[in-house]
Amino acid sequence: MATHLETLETPVPIVDLDRLTHNLDRMAAYATLHDLRLRPHVKTHKSPRIATEQLQRGAVGLTCATTQELEVMAEVCDDLLFAYPPVGAARLERLMRLPEHVRLTVAVDHVDSLPALGMAARLGRRDVEVYVEVDVGMKRVGVPSSAAAVALARAVRETDGLDFAGITFYPGHVREPVDEQGRGIAQLSAALAELQEALLDAGLAPRVISGGSTPLAWRIHEVAGVTEVRPGTYVYNDRTTAAINACDWDDCALTVLATVVSTAVPGQAVVDAGTKALAREPLRGDGDGWAAVLDRPEVVVTRMSEEHGVLDLSHSDWRPRVGDRVRLVPNHVCIVVQQFDEVVGVRGDWVETSWPVAARGRGAIALTQDSGPRRPRIA
Amino acid sequence: MATHLETLETPVPIVDLDRLTHNLDRMAAYATLHDLRLRPHVKTHKSPRIATEQLQRGAVGLTCATTQELEVMAEVCDDLLFAYPPVGAARLERLMRLPEHVRLTVAVDHVDSLPALGMAARLGRRDVEVYVEVDVGMKRVGVPSSAAAVALARAVRETDGLDFAGITFYPGHVREPVDEQGRGIAQLSAALAELQEALLDAGLAPRVISGGSTPLAWRIHEVAGVTEVRPGTYVYNDRTTAAINACDWDDCALTVLATVVSTAVPGQAVVDAGTKALAREPLRGDGDGWAAVLDRPEVVVTRMSEEHGVLDLSHSDWRPRVGDRVRLVPNHVCIVVQQFDEVVGVRGDWVETSWPVAARGRGAIALTQDSGPRRPRIA
Secondary structure (H helix, E strand, O other): OOEEHHHOOOOEEEEEHHHHHHHHHHHHHHHHHOOOEEOOEOOOOOOHHHHHHHHHOOOOOEEEOOHHHHHHHOOOOOEEEEOOOOOOHHHHHHHHOOOOOOEEEEEEOOHHHHHHHHHHHHHOOOOEEEEEEEOOOOOOOOEOOHHHHHHHHHHHHOOOOEEEEEEEEOOOOOOOOOOOOOHHHHHHHHHHHHHHHHHHHOOOOOOEEEEEOOOOHHHHHHOOOOOEEEOOHHHOOOHHHHHOOOOOHHHOOEEEEEEEEEOOOOOEEEEOOOHHHHOOOOOOOOOOOOEEEOOEEEEEEEEEOOOOEEEEOOOOOOOOOOOOEEEEEEOOHHHHHHOOOEEEEEEOOEEEEEEEOOOOOOOOOOOOOOOOOOOOOOO | OOEEHHHOOOOEEEEEHHHHHHHHHHHHHHHHHOOOEEOOEOOOOOOHHHHHHHHHOOOOOEEEOOHHHHHHHOOOOOEEEEOOOOOOHHHHHHHHOOOOOOEEEEEEOOHHHHHHHHHHHHHOOOOEEEEEEEOOOOOOOOEOOHHHHHHHHHHHHOOOOEEEEEEEEOOOOOOOOOOOOOHHHHHHHHHHHHHHHHHHHOOOOOOEEEEEOOOOHHHHHHOOOOOEEEOOHHHOOOHHHHHOOOOOHHHOOEEEEEEEEEOOOOOEEEEOOOHHHHOOOOOOOOOOOOEEEOOEEEEEEEEEOOOOEEEEOOOOOOOOOOOOEEEEEEOOHHHHHHHOOEEEEEEOOEEEEEEEOOOOOOOOOOOOOOOOOOOOOOO
C-alpha cells in the first residue's frame, strides 16, 4: 500500500528522493575530483539517515553546530567537528560526555576559551583536536589576523588535552561570480596563503584547512591550501542557492507542500504555509518574496502570518481554487526543516518513506530539582 | 534542590512566572470588566498547562490554528474554536476525530468549503458550529462585504450538520493609537455595526461576534457588538507588543537566555541565539534589530545566522566578556516558542519548573504504507 501525496495533511515538507540522490552524489564526486575531505554540515537535514548516506559516499566525518546535533550524529559517525565556540559549562560538559568512540574536534576563536576547554578535556579524559577559527571577512566569529591566529594556535599547542589540528573559516559572505575576475575567491585565497605561511614560519603547520558553505562549494578547490569542505545546504538546496547560481532550480529537493485555503481576496490565494512552515528569510540574490511555487516560480509568497502565506497572482494567469495544492521552494531550507519534526520522502506524487528531524531542538532540559508527581505552580 | 539559571545550557526560552501571572490576571480582569467572553489563542504558548491557567481564570474556551493544537488542547478543554479554513480531506478528518466531549466551532470564509465540511460533520456524527469569517481590512482571509457575509451565513444555515453561530474577524492590521481620533477602531466599529444590521435584516442574528489580536486587546470593547475576544500573545508579550504600547516593557515574560560566545570582532558581541532561536521577525513599531537585551534595551541583535546573533554595542558602554549571559526579548514571541520543545519557568534567577511546548509541530505523519523493519531507501 502506497500513500499518494494528495492524502497528506498540509503543510508538510516533502523531499524528492531522486533529487536528493543527485545532490548527494554530485557533491561526493566534486570532493573526490579535487581531493578534498568532505565533512558535511548537518544543520540542514538534522537527520542521521541522511548523514549515513553522506558517510557511505565517502564523507570523512560530520560538522555540527549544537550539542544536540553532536549527540544524535554520534549514533552514526565517529568523527565529529563542533564548529561552534565551546563556551559555557553546560555545553562543555555535554561535549565531553559524547560517546568515547567519537573523535572530537572543536573550533576556537579566543584564548579565553582554552582554560575551560583544556580542563574539561583533561577531566573528561579525552583528547580534543582544535581548529583555530579565522575570520575571512564574514565579521561573525574568528580571529581577525594571521598574527592572532598564530598566537592562538600556539596557545592551543601549549594546553594539555588540546591538540592544534588546523584552521577553519567560513566564507558565507563570499559569492561567486562577484564580477568577471572572480575577485572574491582570489582575495580569500591570498589571505589564506599568507596565513599558512605565517603558521609554517612559526612551526605550527596545520594538518587541515577547513572551509565551508554551499554557495562557494563548487569553487572552494580554487582557494589556496584548502583540504576539507563543510557544505550543508546542498543536500536539499533552496531558492537562494538557485538564485546565486550555486544550484539549478531542478536541484531543489525539498519543498513545502501546501493547500490553498482561501481565495476570498481578489488577485491572491492564501495557502496554509506561513512563518511557522516557511520561516521569514530574505532571498539572497535577485527576487522578492519568501518562497516560490516549484512549477510556477513567477508566483511567490509575498506576505505571511504564522499559518498563512499569501501567493501574489499578479504575474500569472493561473487562478487556483480552494483545495488546490502547491509545492513551495523556500528561500532558506535550513530554517524550514527546523520547523518540522518529520520529513516525507517522495518519488513523483507517491510517498516512499519519512524520517524524523532527529537533531532538531536542544534536547531535554536537565533540572536538578525534584518536580515529583505534583507539578510546580506555573501562575 | 533548585537549579540556578546559570547552570542551564543556552539558548533556552525562560518565562518569568510572576510576569506570566500578571499577564494572565490582567487579561482575565479586562474581559470580566467589559463582559467579554475570553477565548485565548493558544498559538503563542502551545501548552495545555498555560491553557489550564487561562481556563481557571474564566476563559470560555480556546482558539486554535492547527489540528495539532486542537488535539493537544482537547486534553484540557471541551470548547474549541478552529480559527482556520477547514480545507482538505486530511484536515477535515482530523477535526471530526476530536474527542466527543469537544464542542467544535470552525471559521469559514467561502461557500465552497461547506459541502465537504457538512459531509464530514454528518459522517463524523457531530454538530459543528460555524463562524463566518469577515475581512475587516487585513486582506488575508474572510468575506469582503456584508452582503457576502449574509449569503455565506444563509448557506451555513441551510447545510445539515452545520449551525451558524456568529461572526469572526481578525483586526491584526489595526493599531491604536492610529492618531488622536482613534480612527482605526472607529472605522472598524462602524463596519461591524453595519454588518450586524444586515444579518438581523436577513433573520440571521449572530449569537457571537468574535474579534482577536493582542495589539487591540485592551480596546476591543469599544468595537460595536463584540462579545468574544481571542488574544494570544498577551501571556508572554514581546518587543513588538511593547513597541506598539499594547504592554509595558516589564510585561515581557518570555526571554531567550543566551551566552556571549565571541567578542573577536570589535564593537560587537556574538551570542548563541540566531534565527533558530529568535526567528527573523521584523519589529513593528519604532526600532531596529531582531531582539533586545532585557535590561539594556538599547543593545539589539542586528545580524543573525542560524546559531549566531550579533549584538551591536555602538549605543552602549557595556562591554560583555565571553561567557556572559543575556536575556533577549524577541520581536515576535509566538515564532520563538515554536523553535523549542520546552520552556523553563523562573522566579528571579532560579528555575522553578519547565513545561513542554506540547502542541508545536504537526503531529505524526500517517502513512498507509508498511515501512516494516527495513526502512525504504532514501537515496
